Structures are given as structure tokens and as C-alpha cells.
Amino acid sequence: MTITESEPTTPEQEGSDAETPLAGQLHKLPRRDAVLRMSEVRAAEMANEPIVGENDQTMLVNMGPAHPSTHGVLRLMLEMDGETVRRSKPIVGYLHTGMEKTGENLTYLQGPTNVTRMDYASPLFTEMAFALSVEKLIGLEIPERATWIRMLMCEMNRISSHLLFMATNGMDLGAVSMMIYGWREREEVLRFFEAVTGLRMNHNYIRPGGVAADLPDGWRDSVLRLMEMLPPRLEEYDILMTGQPIWRDRLQGVGTLTSDEALALSVTGPVLRSTGVAWDLRRDEPYLAYDQVDFDVVVGTYGDAFDRYAIRLAEIRESIRIVGQILEKMPKGDYRAGDAKVTPPPRARIDESMEALIHHFKIFTEGFKVPEGEAYAAVESPRGELGVYIVSDGSSKPYRMHVRGPSFTNLQVLPHMMADGLLADAVASISSVDPIMGEVDR
Amino acid sequence: MTNFLSDGVSAGDIVLAGIKAVIAFVICLVATMLMVWFERKVVSRLQNRIGPNVTGPFGLLQTLADGIKLFFKEDIIPSRSDRFVFQLAPYLSLVPAFLTFAIIPIAGDFSPGNDGTVTLPGGQVTGFQVADVPAGILFFLAMSSLGIYGIMLAGWSSGSKYPLLGSVRATAQAISYEAALGLSLASVILVSGTLSTSGIVQAQAEGGFFGMNMIVTGFVPFFVFIVAGTAELNRPPFDLVEAEQELVGGFHTEYSSIRFAMFFLAEFMNTVTMGAIIVTLFMGGPSAWFGLYFLGWFGGFVWFFAKLLLFLFMFVWFRATLPRLRYDQLMDLGWKLLIPISLGWLLVLGGIRVAQNGDIGLFESNTADVIFVLAVSLAIMAIGATLLQKAITNSAQERLASRGLRSVPTQQDLAASTTEQDGGH
Numbered sequence: 001m002t003i004t005e006s007e008p009t010t011p012e013q014e015g016s017d018a019e020t021p022l023a024g025q026l027h028k029l030p031r032r033d034a035v036l037r038m039s040e041v042r043a044a045e046m047a048n049e050p051i052v053g054e055n056d057q058t059m060l061v062n063m064g065p066a067h068p069s070t071h072g073v074l075r076l077m078l079e080m081d082g083e084t085v086r087r088s089k090p091i092v093g094y095l096h097t098g099m100e101k102t103g104e105n106l107t108y109l110q111g112p113t114n115v116t117r118m119d120y121a122s123p124l125f126t127e128m129a130f131a132l133s134v135e136k137l138i139g140l141e142i143p144e145r146a147t148w149i150r151m152l153m154c155e156m157n158r159i160s161s162h163l164l165f166m167a168t169n170g171m172d173l174g175a176v177s178m179m180i181y182g183w184r185e186r187e188e189v190l191r192f193f194e195a196v197t198g199l200r201m202n203h204n205y206i207r208p209g210g211v212a213a214d215l216p217d218g219w220r221d222s223v224l225r226l227m228e229m230l231p232p233r234l235e236e237y238d239i240l241m242t243g244q245p246i247w248r249d250r251l252q253g254v255g256t257l258t259s260d261e262a263l264a265l266s267v268t269g270p271v272l273r274s275t276g277v278a279w280d281l282r283r284d285e286p287y288l289a290y291d292q293v294d295f296d297v298v299v300g301t302y303g304d305a306f307d308r309y310a311i312r313l314a315e316i317r318e319s320i321r322i323v324g325q326i327l328e329k330m331p332k333g334d335y336r337a338g339d340a341k342v343t344p345p346p347r348a349r350i351d352e353s354m355e356a357l358i359h360h361f362k363i364f365t366e367g368f369k370v371p372e373g374e375a376y377a378a379v380e381s382p383r384g385e386l387g388v389y390i391v392s393d394g395s396s397k398p399y400r401m402h403v404r405g406p407s408f409t410n411l412q413v414l415p416h417m418m419a420d421g422l423l424a425d426a427v428a429s430i431s432s433v434d435p436i437m438g439e440v441d442r
Numbered sequence: 443m444t445n446f447l448s449d450g451v452s453a454g455d456i457v458l459a460g461i462k463a464v465i466a467f468v469i470c471l472v473a474t475m476l477m478v479w480f481e482r483k484v485v486s487r488l489q490n491r492i493g494p495n496v497t498g499p500f501g502l503l504q505t506l507a508d509g510i511k512l513f514f515k516e517d518i519i520p521s522r523s524d525r526f527v528f529q530l531a532p533y534l535s536l537v538p539a540f541l542t543f544a545i546i547p548i549a550g551d552f553s554p555g556n557d558g559t560v561t562l563p564g565g566q567v568t569g570f571q572v573a574d575v576p577a578g579i580l581f582f583l584a585m586s587s588l589g590i591y592g593i594m595l596a597g598w599s600s601g602s603k604y605p606l607l608g609s610v611r612a613t614a615q616a617i618s619y620e621a622a623l624g625l626s627l628a629s630v631i632l633v634s635g636t637l638s639t640s641g642i643v644q645a646q647a648e649g650g651f652f653g654m655n656m657i658v659t660g661f662v663p664f665f666v667f668i669v670a671g672t673a674e675l676n677r678p679p680f681d682l683v684e685a686e687q688e689l690v691g692g693f694h695t696e697y698s699s700i701r702f703a704m705f706f707l708a709e710f711m712n713t714v715t716m717g718a719i720i721v722t723l724f725m726g727g728p729s730a731w732f733g734l735y736f737l738g739w740f741g742g743f744v745w746f747f748a749k750l751l752l753f754l755f756m757f758v759w760f761r762a763t764l765p766r767l768r769y770d771q772l773m774d775l776g777w778k779l780l781i782p783i784s785l786g787w788l789l790v791l792g793g794i795r796v797a798q799n800g801d802i803g804l805f806e807s808n809t810a811d812v813i814f815v816l817a818v819s820l821a822i823m824a825i826g827a828t829l830l831q832k833a834i835t836n837s838a839q840e841r842l843a844s845r846g847l848r849s850v851p852t853q854q855d856l857a858a859s860t861t862e863q864d865g866g867h
Binding site for chain 1: 489490689690
């Protein structure tokens, strides 16, 4: 959709003389819209242009891509009137590494290694969405234990990801100690990941057909230790932040979003739930065995940054609840599918049988073939709906892979959240959306 | 000894002043160095970290190492900057920070019968401060205002946008909080009856522990001073001027090398000085509590240092715990809370003083007058507080309303605003 040059400026000239709040709203809405519709090239040109039909009191500030609070390499173009942000536009692409394209050259077994690097704060979710999508294409049933292991790992990952949010949110608002505390708790969770998958991040643990390895000895104790350690620490967060007057002042009423806006912009995850829309894929389109566990979908009322903070804090507690139930219900059995086409033979058989060795070699070099077709599978990642769409041409590599990244979609709300707020509110808004740029740019 | 200048100034006086200035300068530098170390160490401990521990014993020399490193860094002056002002600004920030220290009595025997001075072998009588200026407090206010020029000009001259925002913030913050600072100081001056720092310490020393201005002025000016002082220092939670998450580095974004180090030095020097000023004005400076005088003037130094440490720790604690305030919230706090409170409190103190002197004479006894004054002023303060509260609520609502759709509806508004919101979409 193209717009004429004069369109954004005309309504504001009419409204500029009237200082009533209503007139302010009327002239702002189309302008905000215009910024959203503008092409990136056009928006980039704005930096060198005098602002038409506007008093020259505003200045354009490029926030990022190298800025302490843009969560990596997000770039925001802000039109500032003193301390107030008028229009803004997020510009992405600084971390583009072509992972979706790379995925077309990797076999389905190599795929998770690739996708796990997208959302590096919650890598297991991308792996799982990928695995679910591939399994959908093959029509593969995975064993119970694999399902529950996946759930366990994902809920733990949700905890670690939200803890990371607690840390960065605190940091962005100037509560520097909170950053360390958040990282400290996250580190404990990552230690568990390391014990299970061998790596702190980018695990390549959830693969089509199950998981890479069974849970190690003593996993139950480490999980129980975590479950014991976390709740008191979360109460400390409550004392340090939730009840803290400056904290509330900084977040309440900041970056507000209505449910209509959120739905129109296809926002998902805590950002959507903060506006009062109870939408959680785990409950509304259950995958794995989420229909067998009991948990609450936490929603907010005002859709502001404080709601988003509180929802994430509550979701950590819900995840702890889910993990508790998973511990009880964890079944015995195999951790990967018995389908020999997908699953490499066990290590012991390789020593005995030449065929097994060849089979093993084939699976890891050529990969397994996936029937022609297309499939989309989505999971509820800590940031929202994370979906992987795969088109298969019958070979052992995807013909096309596309990832629906929640961070990417959620970023569109930033101009809405930040309009007419102060610069400090803009920082709080970015932080409350919790974007991971690796997943935005892919 | 011949008087070669005007009457009363001997060569000995000049030598003494020089020696004192050098000593004060050295103390300043060492104190700043230790303060940086102290802050890093305490913050680390509060954050489950170890902090500097490699350079020197307990990492004590870390600041020195950092300073040396900064000396050898390239000094970059942005091409779009105003070169002269850009180079001048760090000095404008640094010099007042050191000058303020001149009026602080850092030691001395203030036990009954002593006034904190010592008689030197040369016959001069001197206190443990570089200059006992009769208008010492005004000197402090003047210097702390001057220090803001450094920050402001640094931001302006950088020719860059984030420093500009930082310097605008600095100006607004300095103006707002200077007023609250001055008003809470007025209470101290009122009860001590002098502007001289040594005089204020002496006035407090006479009363012992309960003669501390903190207690005599009724705590309110003390708390106002701490809050306003922290804001004046641009320290967290009022560090908007260099808010890293918003303005990258604030006013010193474009500074590098030793010029940056000078800002850094000035900031920590100011912290030490502000702590020392609070100790002097409210905690009795080098005078001892509960009559625990020892070792003459050196005991005074120990007391002073112990009290100072309390406040330095408090500043560090603030930094480790509190989130940063927003720009408008900072202004609200200054103008709508601190200034009215300190103004009202000054009037109450003044009224009580007049009544105690028997100048009102409404009742037969002065005590009745005092009670009367207290009652009237409390009533006025209550009315004032109500009006103010209403004004704050109204302005907050107006501000939210002017933001249109981005406001959080209050409970009452919820039903009424539904139609408006629908119209907005």
C-alpha cells in the first residue's frame, strides 16, 4: 500500500492549533499509521529530511543498532519532541544470518542445530516446533516418555527465558542488581540443561523422532532442587521489584496496548495476554501432553508494561507447577521413536552389525526422506506463538522452511506502545516486549 | 616575620594555607580513589559478585590502574563539537568538586571547652579545614551549582543528540533540586544560627548526640537533604543525566580518555563531598556522640570518617537497589513533594523559634505559644497537603488524558471510556 507524501501531514495541520486531548488523538492516529506503512527505505530517508508541516522542535534519534537497551541489534528511529517520543519505527535486519535459507540445505536431522540458534534465550522451543512440524509431515508417533521429556525441558526453558526477562527488564529500568539476580537463577536452570543436553544453550536436543538422549541419572533430584530454590527467589523479586513504588510508577500505564490493537497486529504471548486476551497455545491448541497437566493461563487487565512483567513472573510460577506435575507423571519407556527410518540404531548394535553401521552412516550423511507435503506446527514459546512451516519435496532436506517468530511479530507494536511516551517509557516498552533479535532476523 | 601583604596576613598564614590546600587535595584524591573501590566492592557484594580483587591488596589499586589506562587512551574530540567548550567542561566539573571540600571540617577536638582548632608551633590557630568561610554554606551551594555547568556544557558542546538530552535533563534536575536543597539547609541555618560550617558543627557539639541537627530540625530537612543531595549528585536512582539504558552515556557519551576520567573523578569526589556535607550539617561532623571524645583532634577525624562511611554506604546501597525514576517523576518529586515539605517545615521551625523566644505572647506561657504555633502550622500544612494532593492527582489525570488512548483507565473511568475507545479505532 502506498501513500502520498502529503497524507501524513495534512490532518495534523488542522489539529495543530487545537490543544485539546481529543484533537491530539485525531491527528496522531493517521500519522502513527503512516509510519507503520512507510517502507524502510522511505523511513531511512526521513533522517536527512526536514520535517514537513511540523514545527522544527522535533529531532530524529537513531536508537540502536548499538544501544545498551535495544536487546541486541534492534534499531529504532525515534522522532523526539524534547524527551517525548512522537513517532517511531523499528528497523530490523542487523542480525540477519539467513537461517531459514540455510535450513533448505540441511537435512531434517541437522535442522534443529540450525533453528536452535534463532531464539537463543529459549532454544528448545524452536527445536520442538521444528521437530513437531517434521513429525507431522512423516506422520510419526513419538513415545510417551519423549513427549514428557520435551515438556519438561520446554517448561524449564520457559522458566530460564522469563528469568532472563526479569534480568533485562530490571536492567533497562535501572535496577542493576536485578540483572545479576536474574542471571544467577537462570544459570541454575542452564546448569540442568548442561547436565541433560551437554550444552548451556543451542542444545540440539529435541530432534525429529524424540530427543537426543535420555534424561541423565539424578535428573529428578536436580529438578527438585531447582523447584525448591526458585519460589523463595521469586518472592525476593516481589520484594525488590513488584512492591517497589518506583518500579510500579515506571511500569504502570507505560506502553499500553488494547486488545483490539494487539489482535489486529497479531501479537501473541505475554504481550497479548497482558491485554486480557486469554490465548495460550498450550491450552487452546494443546500439543504434546499439555492437555494432561493442570495450569492457569495468566492474563492482565491494562495491557501495560507492568502487566507484562507480572504475567511473566506468574508464568514462571505456573511453569514450576507444570514441572511438578511432569515429575509425577513422567512415564518409563524409550526416549525416541522406534521407526528405524528416522531413528539411528543404538550405539551397541553398531558394533555387532554391519547393516546397522551402514544405516547409522546413511541417516547422518544422507538423512531420512520425508514425504511430499507441507506442515505447520506451532508451540507457545515464552514470547508467543512460535511456528515452523515446512514444505517438503520428498527429499531429505526441506524445500522451504519458514519460521513464524513471535518476537518479529510482536515488534510491530512498538510504535503503538511508544507513541507520545517519554524516552524512558520507550525503553520500558522495548524491554516489556522482550524481543530476541536472533529470532526476529533469522 | 614581616607583614608584606595587608594587615594580619603573615607569610606563615600563606604557607599554612598552601600546606592545607595540598593536604586537602591529596585527601580528596585518595578518598575518591577509595570511594570508587568501595562502591565497586560493595555493589559487587550486594550483587553476589566478588568485585575488583586482583590489582593490589583487595583490589585497592584498581582505580589507579583504571586511571593510568585512561591516561593512555586516545583523546577523541568529535568533529561536530565546540572544541573549546568541549575541552573546558571537564575542568568546570572537576574544580568545584574539589573546592567544596575546602569548607568541611574533617577533624578537630570539639569536646566541651574546645572549638575544634589547634594552635600550631608557629602560633597560628587553625581548624582542620582549608578555609573557614563565614558564609560556608553559601559557598557549598554556589559550588554545587557551578558543577552543573560542567555537565551542561559537556552535553551541549558534544554536538551529539544523546549528550544533548542528558544536559537538558541535568539543567532541569539541578534547578529543581537546588531549591529543595537550599530550603532544607535553611532549617539547619535557622537552628544553628550561623552559615559557617565550623560554627554549625560547634553548635551541634554542644548538644551531644541529641544536639545533632538531624534531631533538632526534626528529621524532615535531613531526609529532604538526602534525597535532594542524591539528585544533585546525579546518582541512582536519580542518575537520569547519564542513564545508560536511555542515553547511552548521557552527557559524557562523546568523552574519552582523561577527559572522561575527569568527569568520573568529579562524580565520585562529589559523592564524598556530599556525604561530608551531610555529616557536617546534620550529624555533627567531627564532634563525638555520647561524649566519647578521645585522642584530641585525631578522634574527631575518626568520628568524621565513621559518620561519612555511613552515608557513602547509603549512596552505594541506593545504587544497588533502586530502579531509576522517570524524568517527569523526578520533577514531580522535587517540585510537588520536597519543596513544599521543606518550605512548610521551615515555617514550622521558624514559628516555634519565635514562640520560644516569647515574641508571640498570645498566651501566658511560652510553652502554650509553642503548642499554639504547632497546632496552627500543622493545620495549615494539612490543608496545604490536601490541596497539593488534589493538584497532583488532577495533573496526573490530565497528563494521562492528553496521552489519549495510551492511558490506563481508573476504576471510575472504565465504564465511561469504553465508547471513547471504540471511537478511537
